[in-house]
Amino acid sequence: MRTVPALALGLTLGLASLATQLHAQPAPDKPGSGGDKGDAKALLSSGLKLFAAKDYLGALSVFQTAYVRFPSAKILLNIGTTLVKLDRKAEAANAYQGYLDSPDVEPAKKVEVVKVLAGLDVDVGVVEVTVTPADAEVQLGTGEWLAPAKLARTRVTPGSFTVRARKPGWKPSEQTSTVAAGGHRTVALTLEAEPVAVKADPGGATVTTGPTGIRTVVEPERPPSKLGLLAIAHVDPQNKGGAVLVGVAFDVASRIQLQAAALLGPVSGGYAGVTVALLTGRVRPILVAGLPIFVASGARVSSRAAAGVEIAFNRHVAVVAEVGVEHVFNPEPNVVHTMFVPAVGVIGRL
Numbered sequence: 001m002r003t004v005p006a007l008a009l010g011l012t013l014g015l016a017s018l019a020t021q022l023h024a025q026p027a028p029d030k031p032g033s034g035g036d037k038g039d040a041k042a043l044l045s046s047g048l049k050l051f052a053a054k055d056y057l058g059a060l061s062v063f064q065t066a067y068v069r070f071p072s073a074k075i076l077l078n079i080g081t082t083l084v085k086l087d088r089k090a091e092a093a094n095a096y097q098g099y100l101d102s103p104d105v106e107p108a109k110k111v112e113v114v115k116v117l118a119g120l121d122v123d124v125g126v127v128e129v130t131v132t133p134a135d136a137e138v139q140l141g142t143g144e145w146l147a148p149a150k151l152a153r154t155r156v157t158p159g160s161f162t163v164r165a166r167k168p169g170w171k172p173s174e175q176t177s178t179v180a181a182g183g184h185r186t187v188a189l190t191l192e193a194e195p196v197a198v199k200a201d202p203g204g205a206t207v208t209t210g211p212t213g214i215r216t217v218v219e220p221e222r223p224p225s226k227l228g229l230l231a232i233a234h235v236d237p238q239n240k241g242g243a244v245l246v247g248v249a250f251d252v253a254s255r256i257q258l259q260a261a262a263l264l265g266p267v268s269g270g271y272a273g274v275t276v277a278l279l280t281g282r283v284r285p286i287l288v289a290g291l292p293i294f295v296a297s298g299a300r301v302s303s304r305a306a307a308g309v310e311i312a313f314n315r316h317v318a319v320v321a322e323v324g325v326e327h328v329f330n331p332e333p334n335v336v337h338t339m340f341v342p343a344v345g346v347i348g349r350l
Contacts, residue, residue, distance in 0.1 A: 040070030047078065056085045073102035077109070084120075093120040093155040124155040125179030129163055132190045136167040158183070165189040224315040225350040226251040230259060232320060232345025234292075238336060243294075245271050249347055254280060259290070269294040273304065282312045288322055302328045306343065318347045 047062035060082045067075040080095035096117045099105060129151045131138055137145040140154060140163055151163075158181040164174040170191040179185040228249045235242040247261025255277040263269040273290025290304040306324025313319070322343040331337055 036069045040066045043069065044075065051082060056082050073099050073104045089120050090124045090155040090157045093117055093124055122182050125158050125181065126153060126184045127156050127161065127179060128153050128186045130188045131165045133167065136165045136191055139164045163187045163189065165191055167191055169194055228347045228349035230261060230345060230347045232343050234341050234343045236339055236341050238339045241266055263292060263294065267294045267296040284310045286310050288324065292326060296332055300328055300330055302326045316349055320345050320347060
């Protein structure tokens with residue numbers, strides 16, 4: 001049984017006369033091919049001389065240039081045979097497969113080429129590539145970027161290989177795999193469309209449209225309302241009492257809030273105060289100054305100073321916790337003037 005190199009050599013000797021015939025009587029131009037038949041003839045003659053002189057790299061370069069000038073299947077045979085001489089079996093197998101897939105393949109040569117290709121396939125791997133979308137470009141290893149159809153079934157040197165796919169407006173994709181000699185590997189790549197942002201509408205929403213035509217509307221998070229409702233419990237542990245502030249809060253600036261509320265408890269009254277946030281964000285340290293007024297055998301006027309934190313769970317709800325001190329300017333008998341009064345509550349905004 002002959003080895004692949006022996007088969008290739010036998011084919012080379014046949015190709016020499018075949019190429020000489022092409023040099024003397026070239027095939028007619030293919031309609032619309034734009035091939036330069038005259039240049040291809042001259043290049044083919046030079047390539048055969050280099051091949052005979054065993055300058056296989058030089059011959060390969062000339063044959064490849066001739067094929068670009070005039071893409072005849074006969075030139076692919078010369079390319080494939082030269083690649084076998086260079087022990088570049090995967091590339092040779094691809095050239096022979098190109099010959100078999102060509103519309104101008106010669107039936108008399110087809111059987112011989114099939115045999116040579118079968119011998120090469122023992123030492124190379126076969127990779128089949130599919131890509132979605134089908135009009136993307138594909139690259140195998142460091143080769144050219146080609147249409148997926150041209151890499152649908154390709155021979156590669158056994159071992160690791162990488163397949164990449166790209167298309168404008170889509171995220172590139174790649175996959176690395178391995179194939180053994182005589183083996184087969186299927187690689188499927190699917191590209192993901194990249195959304196394309198367009199100008200925001202007057203309401204502030206951002207509309208994105210991907211290559212597939214799917215539109216996505218993203219509404220921006222709107223700032224909280226400046227006006228809110230509050231309910232804050234003040235606890236007086238010294239006098240075993242307390243009150244609940246129920247009222248409104250208004251943000252006069254990003255970090256300054258005015259408060260007005262009714263004091264509800266064993267004794268009632270009113271409250272006016274201001275809260276200053278030391279930071280912005282969802283968790284804000286705060287300083288508080290206020291004027292509570294209780295009605296108990298007359299009006300009892302107090303001042304309040306506190307420090308605490310405001311935690312916004314979202315743009316509608318925030319929780320407030322304070323540690324404060326209140327001083328009563330005109331307390332009732334047996335009531336201390338200055339007392340520790342912590343507070344905790346909630347502020348809701350539209």
